[in-house]
Amino acid sequence: MTTSTSSEPSAAAPLIDLQALVVAVRRRRRLWCSMALLGLFVGAALAVLLPPRPTAVTKVLVAHQQDQPSDPGTLIRTDAALLQTTRIADKALRALKSSESPEDFMADYQGIGLTNNVLQITARGDSDVEASARAKALADVFVADHVARLKAAANAEADALLGQGDRLQNELAQVNEAIGQGPSANASATLESLYARRAALTSQIADFKQRAEEARIGTPQLIAGTQIVDDPTAVRHSLPKAVATDAVIGCVLGLVLGLALAAIGTVVADRPVLRREIAVNLGASVIAELRPAPRRSAMPWRRRRTRDARERLTRTLARAVRGSAEPVSLLELGCARSAAAIALDLARALAEEEPLVIIDGLPGRQFAGRRQEPGDPVVVSGERAAAAPQPEHRLGVGSVAPGTAWTDLQYLGTRTVLVVRAGHGSAAWLHTVARQLADLRIAVIGVVLIDPDPRDRTDGTLWDGLHTALRGQNERLARQNGPGRQGTERLPMWAARVPDSDQEVR
Structure with missing residues (x-):
C-alpha cells in the first residue's frame, strides 16, 4: 500500500x-x-x-367488575394512577394525623401493579415504624375508596335499572286502565294487543328488577375480594x-x-497517532520508533527490550550522522526528555571516534540533572554556542513545539531528525513544522516515533514522494542529477506551491 x-x-x-x-x-x-x-x-x-430512606411495602388484592382474562393490565395501572392522587394522599394524611401537604406526601410513595389484581404499595418515612404506618394508611384508604367506587357504581346501575322499571310500570298501569274500560269498536283486536302489551311489559319489569338485584348482589363479592393480602413490612437494606x-x-x-x-x-483535537498519518503530515518517513522507558517496577524482560530498542536506534542514527557532511540536529515534539536521552546515547556512540559537542536548545533543563560519566560529551547552551566558535563536530538538540523560535533552528543543524511523540501534535501543527523546516532549508532525515501504538500495523514509509518534506531539497536533487536534468521524485503538494528562492529573486 x-x-x-x-x-x-x-x-x-x-x-x-x-x-x-x-x-x-x-x-x-x-x-x-x-x-x-x-x-x-x-x-x-x-x-x-x-x-435509602426506611421503606415499607404492602400488597393489596383488587377485584374489578370488568375483570377479563385477556386484560393487559390496564385496570391495575388505573388503580396505581388513582393511588397517586391528592384525594388518596389527603385521606391518608388525615388518617395519620399529619400536617404534611398531599403534594409532598405523594413523592414518598408509589404503587406498582404486580399482576392484573395485585397492587404493591411502597411508602417511605423517617423510620421503619413511620414507613409501615404510611403504607398501612395508604392501603386502607385505597381499599375504602375502591369499595366506595364499587358501591357507587352498583347503586347507580341499580337505580338506572329500577328507574327504567318504574317507567315501564307506569306504562303497564295505562295498559291495565285501557283493558278495564271495557269493549269498544274492534274490541277483539284491541283487547288482544293490550293483553300482549301487558304481558311484554310485565316480563320487562321483572327483568329490570332481577338485573338490579344482581347488580347489588355482585357488589359484595367485589368488596370482599378487595383486601390487604400482605401486611406492611419494612424493607431491609444491605449496605x-x-x-x-x-x-x-x-x-x-x-x-x-x-x-x-x-x-x-x-475527533476535535485531530492528533495523528498512526505511523501512516504522522509520516504523511510531516512529509518524512518514520525510520525508527521507541517506546517510553518502563518504570522501575517493570519486568526485567521489558527493561531489556527497551534497552535493546535504544541501542538499535542509536546505531541507526549514528550511521545517518556519519554519512552526513552537514551538521545534524534532533528536534523534538512532545518528548524533550526522550530527545535528550537519545542525544546523549548518540553522542556517546560517536565520541568513541571523535569528540562531540551537544548544543542544548531544549526548553527547560533536560541535561542539568544527568549523572556525569567519563567520556560524556560536553553540553553547551544555545547562547554560549552562538557566541563561541562553532566546533567541527556538534549535535544540536532543539524543539519544534508551539512557541519555537524557528530562525534559531538552523544554527543547530542543517539536517535534522524529528523526535515526535505519537498523538501529541495536531495535524495542522505537523504541517506547520514541515513548512517551517522547508523554508529554513533544514532537511529532515526521518522521524523517530516515541510511544507508538503497539497494535499499529500501518506503514510509515513514504513511497511516492521525497524522503524529506523540503522545498530546499530541490537544489540538492538538481546538484546530484547534474545540469539540465530533473529529478523524478515528486514534491508534496504544499511544497510545490512555494516558489524557489531563485525564482523569487528573479
Whole structure:
C-alpha cells in the first residue's frame, strides 16, 4: 500500500478514520479508566453517605367488575394512577394525623401493579415504624375508596335499572286502565294487543328488577375480594449489597462517559497517532520508533527490550550522522526528555571516534540533572554556542513545539531528525513544522516515533514522494542529477506551491 504526500483530501476518503479513532481512544485509556474508577468511588460513597430512606411495602388484592382474562393490565395501572392522587394522599394524611401537604406526601410513595389484581404499595418515612404506618394508611384508604367506587357504581346501575322499571310500570298501569274500560269498536283486536302489551311489559319489569338485584348482589363479592393480602413490612437494606450495586453502576456510567469524552476529544483535537498519518503530515518517513522507558517496577524482560530498542536506534542514527557532511540536529515534539536521552546515547556512540559537542536548545533543563560519566560529551547552551566558535563536530538538540523560535533552528543543524511523540501534535501543527523546516532549508532525515501504538500495523514509509518534506531539497536533487536534468521524485503538494528562492529573486 502506498501513501500519498498530498495534503488535499481524497474525495472518497471517509470523514472519520475508524482505525485512527479506535487507536486514539485506546491510547487515552488513562482518561476513561480514571473516569470509571471515579464513578466506582462516587457510587460507593453515595451508597454509604446517602443511604435509602426506611421503606415499607404492602400488597393489596383488587377485584374489578370488568375483570377479563385477556386484560393487559390496564385496570391495575388505573388503580396505581388513582393511588397517586391528592384525594388518596389527603385521606391518608388525615388518617395519620399529619400536617404534611398531599403534594409532598405523594413523592414518598408509589404503587406498582404486580399482576392484573395485585397492587404493591411502597411508602417511605423517617423510620421503619413511620414507613409501615404510611403504607398501612395508604392501603386502607385505597381499599375504602375502591369499595366506595364499587358501591357507587352498583347503586347507580341499580337505580338506572329500577328507574327504567318504574317507567315501564307506569306504562303497564295505562295498559291495565285501557283493558278495564271495557269493549269498544274492534274490541277483539284491541283487547288482544293490550293483553300482549301487558304481558311484554310485565316480563320487562321483572327483568329490570332481577338485573338490579344482581347488580347489588355482585357488589359484595367485589368488596370482599378487595383486601390487604400482605401486611406492611419494612424493607431491609444491605449496605454491602447497596455499595456493590452503586459502585458497579457508577463504574459503568463513568466508563461510558470516559469513552465518549475520549472519542469526542480525539475527533476535535485531530492528533495523528498512526505511523501512516504522522509520516504523511510531516512529509518524512518514520525510520525508527521507541517506546517510553518502563518504570522501575517493570519486568526485567521489558527493561531489556527497551534497552535493546535504544541501542538499535542509536546505531541507526549514528550511521545517518556519519554519512552526513552537514551538521545534524534532533528536534523534538512532545518528548524533550526522550530527545535528550537519545542525544546523549548518540553522542556517546560517536565520541568513541571523535569528540562531540551537544548544543542544548531544549526548553527547560533536560541535561542539568544527568549523572556525569567519563567520556560524556560536553553540553553547551544555545547562547554560549552562538557566541563561541562553532566546533567541527556538534549535535544540536532543539524543539519544534508551539512557541519555537524557528530562525534559531538552523544554527543547530542543517539536517535534522524529528523526535515526535505519537498523538501529541495536531495535524495542522505537523504541517506547520514541515513548512517551517522547508523554508529554513533544514532537511529532515526521518522521524523517530516515541510511544507508538503497539497494535499499529500501518506503514510509515513514504513511497511516492521525497524522503524529506523540503522545498530546499530541490537544489540538492538538481546538484546530484547534474545540469539540465530533473529529478523524478515528486514534491508534496504544499511544497510545490512555494516558489524557489531563485525564482523569487528573479
